[in-house]
Amino acid sequence: MDQKEKKISKAIIQRLPRYYRYLGELMSIGVDRISSGDFSKLMGVTASQIRQDLNNFGGFGQQGYGYNVGNLYEEIGKILGIDRVHNIIVIGAGNFGKALAGYSDFEKRGFRIKALFDQDSEKVGKVYSGIETLPMERLKDYIKENNIEIAALTVPKDAAIELAVILKDTGIKGIWNFAHTDLEVPDSIVVENVHLSESIMRLSYNMKSRSEEA
Amino acid sequence: MDQKEKKISKAIIQRLPRYYRYLGELMSIGVDRISSGDFSKLMGVTASQIRQDLNNFGGFGQQGYGYNVGNLYEEIGKILGIDRVHNIIVIGAGNFGKALAGYSDFEKRGFRIKALFDQDSEKVGKVYSGIETLPMERLKDYIKENNIEIAALTVPKDAAIELAVILKDTGIKGIWNFAHTDLEVPDSIVVENVHLSESIMRLSYNMKSRSEEA
Numbered sequence: 001m002d003q004k005e006k007k008i009s010k011a012i013i014q015r016l017p018r019y020y021r022y023l024g025e026l027m028s029i030g031v032d033r034i035s036s037g038d039f040s041k042l043m044g045v046t047a048s049q050i051r052q053d054l055n056n057f058g059g060f061g062q063q064g065y066g067y068n069v070g071n072l073y074e075e076i077g078k079i080l081g082i083d084r085v086h087n088i089i090v091i092g093a094g095n096f097g098k099a100l101a102g103y104s105d106f107e108k109r110g111f112r113i114k115a116l117f118d119q120d121s122e123k124v125g126k127v128y129s130g131i132e133t134l135p136m137e138r139l140k141d142y143i144k145e146n147n148i149e150i151a152a153l154t155v156p157k158d159a160a161i162e163l164a165v166i167l168k169d170t171g172i173k174g175i176w177n178f179a180h181t182d183l184e185v186p187d188s189i190v191v192e193n194v195h196l197s198e199s200i201m202r203l204s205y206n207m208k209s210r211s212e213e214a
Numbered sequence: 215m216d217q218k219e220k221k222i223s224k225a226i227i228q229r230l231p232r233y234y235r236y237l238g239e240l241m242s243i244g245v246d247r248i249s250s251g252d253f254s255k256l257m258g259v260t261a262s263q264i265r266q267d268l269n270n271f272g273g274f275g276q277q278g279y280g281y282n283v284g285n286l287y288e289e290i291g292k293i294l295g296i297d298r299v300h301n302i303i304v305i306g307a308g309n310f311g312k313a314l315a316g317y318s319d320f321e322k323r324g325f326r327i328k329a330l331f332d333q334d335s336e337k338v339g340k341v342y343s344g345i346e347t348l349p350m351e352r353l354k355d356y357i358k359e360n361n362i363e364i365a366a367l368t369v370p371k372d373a374a375i376e377l378a379v380i381l382k383d384t385g386i387k388g389i390w391n392f393a394h395t396d397l398e399v400p401d402s403i404v405v406e407n408v409h410l411s412e413s414i415m416r417l418s419y420n421m422k423s424r425s426e427e428a
Contacts (some may be wrong), residue, residue, distance in 0.1 A: 009232070013416055013419055013420070014416070016415070016419070017409075018417040019410075020415065021409075021411070021412065044396075071278070080422075081418045082415060094313070094316075095312045095313030096310075098309045099308070099309030099313055100410075103410070104395055105410075105411050106411065106414060109411060110412070111414055111418075124308075129264055129292050147421055149421070150414075150417065155353065173421045173424075173425070174418070174420075176413070176417055176419045180319055182258075187428070189415075189423070190417060190421045191387060192413055192414070192416055192425050194408070195232075195318065196319075197231070197319050197323060198228075198231035198232060198235065199408055200320060200325055200406070201234065201294045201296060201323065202228070202229070202358045203229040203364065203390055203404060203406035204300060205227055205293065205295055205389070207295060207363070207388045208405045209222075210387075210402070210404050214321065214402070
């Protein structure tokens with residue numbers, strides 16, 4: 001990859017998965033080519049914004065042709081790093097953990113949940129959506145033996161902070177953090193936060209602003 | 215509110231709930247005052263960025279004093295519209311719905327989940343974390359009779375699209391959308407999306423970029 005890629009803005013990384021989703025939907029209904037104007041309308045983003053975004057990665061449209069849906073889908077998949085399988089574990093076999101285990105959309109995108117982990121001996125051994133719950137004692141070995149790249153943390157805040165320390169030396173590359181806290185990790189680990197409390201506060205803020213405008 | 219508030223950028227609205235969370239944590243350990251430098255270090259955001267953000271709403275720090283933690287917490291709460299109770303329903307009593315029902319953090323912030331709804335007659339009548347599951351036939355009346363402002367949708371994509379149409383005329387002010395699709399709603403309704411597939415693709419992208427930098 002060239003230098004350019006390193007400067008890709010956060011906003012583009014917000015938009016790429018959405019492009020990918022819409023392209024997947026177009027494919028599923030048999031659309032194999034779309035004009036840049038139609039794609040722009042569908043996405044609710046200007047055609048020039050789309051062009052600019054894609055130009056960061058080399059550009060994919062052809063003047064007078066538009067976009068080849070399958071091609072673009074595949075290329076964006078490569079950019080996102082989802083052109084191969086990522087092995088995942090979910091730590092915390094509560095409702096959120098079970099929900100992730102049962103979410104077939106992830107598997108479709110190459111994210112394969114291999115095991116759940118929980119410290120509760122009542123839960124250990126239980127199978128949710130075909131995925132077994134293992135004891136925490138097996139965590140480190142399991143990660144190494146099964147080439148696990150991502151750990152999803154669906155545990156309380158304090159447990160997540162402890163786990164971030166434990167995961168440091170396991171070779172884990174990414175933490176998908178559902179706990180309501182920020183995590184300190186070495187540079188070799190990427191954290192993606194899903195902070196639901198912050199999400200609902202944004203909703204509340206936007207509802208308040210909307211009603212004041214009206 | 216003055217004109218200024220209308221131009222508040224999306225980035226600030228991303229940061230405010232995080233300020234709020236940290237201020238809450240400071241309060242819980244008995245810190246009632248913090249210098250702007252210490253607050254900046256804690257947040258990992260420059261002091262001038264924090265000042266700028268807060269200035270959008272009138273500004274709250276005092277030269278040479280820093281921030282009064284309780285005050286700022288309360289003021290940001292007001293800005294976010296969480297200085298009062300919001301009644302919520304969750305549509306879809308699957309694992310995600312049950313997880314939301316059991317998430318006590320929301321209640322603490324004034325988001326009160328009043329009921330679950332599901333079309334599956336097996337689930338109707340079941341109580342999860344103290345919250346009853348009601349049949350879809352009662353949805354519209356329940357919203358009106360119980361002053362429900364927010365509907366969380368933890369249902370498949372097609373059901374979410376149908377629900378967005380049904381919710382249009384119920385007086386609902388906000389949709390918290392967990393379905394893997396964008397929703398079309400009238401201006402009177404705000405949608406906050408939690409698109410987990412997009413979140414994990416961002417994680418994948420960032421892992422890929424990080425490994426290429428190394």
